[in-house]
Amino acid sequence: MSGPSYDPVPWSTDHTEDTPYANPPLSPGARLSSFQAPETEPLDLGDDLGAPRPRFIGAALAREGPNPRESYASSSNSFPVADDYSSSVYALNAGQQSPRDPNFYNLSYRDDPNAPEVNASEATVGMNKGFSGSTPYLQEKRSAYAAPARSRKRAWIIGGVIFALLVLAGIALAVYFAVVKPNATKDKDSSGAIGNHDGGESSSSAKPSASATPGDVKIVTGGDGSKVTKDDGSTFTYQNSFGGYWYWDPEDPFNNGARAQSWSPALNETFHYGVDIIRGVNLGGWLNTEPFISPALYEKYPTAVDEWTLSQAMAADTAGGGLNQLEEHYKTFITEEDFAQIAGAGLNWVRIPIAFWAIETRDNEPFLAKTSWTYFLKAIQWARKYGIRINLDLHALPGSQNGWNHSGRLGTVNFLNGPMGLANAQRSLDYIRILAEFISQPQYKDVVAMFGVTNEPQGPQFGQENLIRFYLEAYKIVRNAGGVGEGKGPFISYHEGFQGLSRWDGTFVNSDRTSMDVHPYLCFGPQSADGYDKYANTPCTAWAANQNNSMTNFGLTTAGEFSNAINDCGLFVNGVGLGIRYEGTYQGGGTRIGSCDQWTNYKTWDATRKAQIMQFALASMDALQNFFFWTWKIGNSTASGDVPSPAWSYQLGLQEGWMPKDPRKAAGTCDQTAPFNGPLKSWQTGGAGADQIPVSFSQAYAWPPTSISNAGAATLLPTYTPTGPVPTLPGPTFSPTASAAKIDVGTGWQNTADNAGLYVEVPGCSYLDPWVGPTAAPPSPLCAAGAAAKRDVVPPPTITTPPSRR
Template sequence: MAADTANGGLGQLENHYKTFITEQDFAEIAAAGLNFVRIPLGYWAIETRDNEPFLAKTSWTYFLKAIQWARKYGLRINLDYHALPGSQNGWNHSGRLGTIGVLNGPMGYANAQRSLDYIRILAEFISQPQYKDVVVMFGVTNEPQGPTFGQENLVRYYLQAYNLVRTAGGTGTGNGPMISFHEGFAGLDKWVGMFVGSDRTGLDIHPYLCFGGQSADPTRTPPFGLTVAGEFSLAINDCGLYVNGVGLGTRYEGTYQGSGPAIGPCDPWTDYATWSDSMKADIQSFALSSMDALQNYFFWTWKIGNSSVTGKVESPQWSYQLGLQQGWMPLDPRSAAGTCDPSQPFVGPLSAWQTGGAGANTLQPDFTNSYTWPPTSLSSAGAVSTLPSYVASGTPITLPAPTFTDKSGKPINAGSGWLNTQDNAGMYEPQPQCNYLDPWVNPTVPPPAPLCTAAARRADVAPPSQITPPPTPRPRP
């Protein structure tokens, strides 16, 4: 698209921003009885560097519009940091389909440094009083591939993100957004006992049925605290245009790489115009059961665009809006209550510290001391002390606020973009005279020379004599 200069290059993406999700959608979401929107945001909303092929800063403009529309229609926002430099999971919705470059490979530490900077910048903005009652939840990283870089390093990263978000909110408890941690595909049981005494943290799990086996996780809230299904759909198989990615085929038809024999054709699952009333009723029953079992959930997604070839939605069980229009999504989601169990499945109440009350933001020293930053070693790369790192010498980026005036034309204070003036640490940036690899480099490539390591600068890690020898790097899956 960038090369298509005759038609506007990357600027063509802005037409999508302008036309796909509009104020009308927010009005319909509210009318559907929903109360939250989860909005994915890539790091390029803040900046791009060097030759990164993303449209910089434009999506931020439209996120600000989303805040205005959410405020107008009484909705709340879960801001989800969805795409990190180098990719946190190797999937296309992280910016590029391919390798994992966060907490993995030679640029894994530098990419994590940069990602944490962006979390800090976003937190400073949404913690401002003008926005904190609309953007009330912050998913700090979408679907990090925990099996690749290990839960220990993921917890270290999450603890650093937690500290940055809470610092942005200022002193005292109850400030800033609720923090949502994706469980990193480790399972909910692996998070029991983590972040005890934190200030308003919750777990995010994505219980899709169509990409693998059935989930064995409990529907009841585990001891961690608030647990939310940050993504689910009504798809019981992976039929649908580009559900797995562009041109990658489907498991159901046996055309997806590594899948088994074909189960059948996808046409009956995608051609919703042929669905009988009985089939629509069955799908709605599944929707009601899912909503009741999950309790706290975000449906992926509100809307699917029409195919430019067929002129209709080709992934119907992923579109909430289409389900409302065609009759397989409940007109009132509250009607789901009791579908699975007429008793009240919520085990509560949550502890005071889990909701910002007494005991919040009192993380235990044995936990914080066990998960200090940075990690000692990364998968596919070895000791962090031998890897490239950035130095905190740059001026932090302050995200711009919208411009408002009252009826008399007097400017309305929309915030400075940076709440905590005491939060004045530098932003991580490349060090002159040092070599760095592309953030998206294959994780098997060796580090560059000369190195610009944290250990060499005594910037982010202990002196070499105090660095624990790293474990043997885990093989990549």
């Protein structure tokens, strides 16, 4: 297809991956700055606009290039191995009565009518297509549900009643012992019962304790069409046509037997990174609010532009519910049914942004402290119930890592930048440590399988060298919590910091399970009136090669965020009150293209428009390979009563028909000539050679940094000392059950040998507000006589060699 009338994706002609700063394109009317933005100074809107530079969600350019956007605000199946079972829930009844045929896949029994491997010409059994040859499993199923033999003639009325009762009791027992109880068996089973997807040892040590009598059948699992009971006793119908099944036993709440889809490994099976595909979605705006995702929260308080000002406005509004209004948002914006729908949509991962105030707040920070953690624990429970893995995304750091509204406070960067840059980084490492210790516990590690240690750090502001130093220290902290090797704590995800993926080649070689994260968007560059038909192949040409190269040269590479938006239309997409480029109201300037009505009023979209968006979505998924769409849900506006930014909502796209019901349909959309073909190297997945980072690399990028941007030598800056009490995160609480008192939720701290204190102020030393801004001068003197000796020793400045490039 022909391209748009202008080129919003590529860099200027002298740009290459090795020269990512070469003449990036400017927004119409924008004045040149180092950040491709309309400000007179980087990260500063200027006095005339009355607001500092906010944030959005990703890179400014269509590629993953070096500069932050100038926005304001915010396949294939897994290997069919001998013990990887089909999508039939009944087929999970393995090894209970007789040994299984190791060539189970060859029997081709499927529950998934949409699975591409099902031959339409095969016989159909109910809703399940395809069985060929002799299948003992179908025979077992028929036997299990066969009607019992009729009794001899007696009194027909009495006999009929007794017979009916016996049939019901027999079916209940058959369901339990033939389906429910086998599904609950997760220990090492030589016959291959549920688990051992890869032939290895099951990762779940939990064993079910469910019991049943003819009059009391406990239903702890189910597939498509089954009834699910929620914590509050209400029910809904589970819809999953892909062979997925839920599992929840309140007597055994850490059981990992659920599977999202037939092609996705169950939680007690190994997820083969680089082979099994991450098809995920973000739960943005839930535990870390953003104006355009939850517009109703911000419409109620017109002065609120970020969670800092929203929290202040709510706290002052005691009659309206005060700050606890945020908890009501946590309760209602995302619920258990969302997780069930995500699994039913063919998605197997969620990325959940949380903020540091899930752990604690300090001084005058106005955020609702600790409450969001309670709801993250609910997310773990719901993800476990539906077989979904979690990428925990630390979305907001103290002082702000990028100055955008999602970091908590719109304004300046105070992380690795300015006089409090080092102290805020120390504090951030503590929060990474606290989270890593919790999620590395055996009760949680198979569900929270990835940890994004920092979302969208402003690399161009404080430099890649110091970002590598921070990432390397975070790496040591996470691995110290859980240990080294596959199954020992989460995959670590590093955002590329707007540096470009190729600039990370040669870093973290022989590390243990590290991955790159990139956030490609098209919508924040130059605007165009062109429709989706002109962008049908743009994701393929703009993103696919970079993803392939990074998967080869660095290792696992995911797109942590992307959307269907091709322009910046939508309420608060560029921030509260900051306008829209497309309509010419953007405060950074620009020429009006037209009205946003056609891009936001989705109820007027016809079948052609929806098909074009669908094609764009499929191309994006195929190009990015392992992905997390931003975002699952956009809330309604109180003004319109509708979703004001429809291109950003996966859920709405499913409902209205512009998102694929089966994301596997994306495979082959880009028709790549050289796509990445796994597996990853052994050390990249925690195997041989892992955690053997070259000594030279560790020495060159040792922590702490020797200098901080906009502040100078680290020896002259405020730092903390590790002497404070550590706020260990609590585990979940469960409804009272017969065995509730025996349930071990963990201590919150996996590595008992890790007993260092929390980074806190040194008595006798002076500190600035963590959010003070980079232009403030450091305290002078830093410390009173005698207090300086208690500060952490910071090495003298040295010159380090940048990482090699390939």
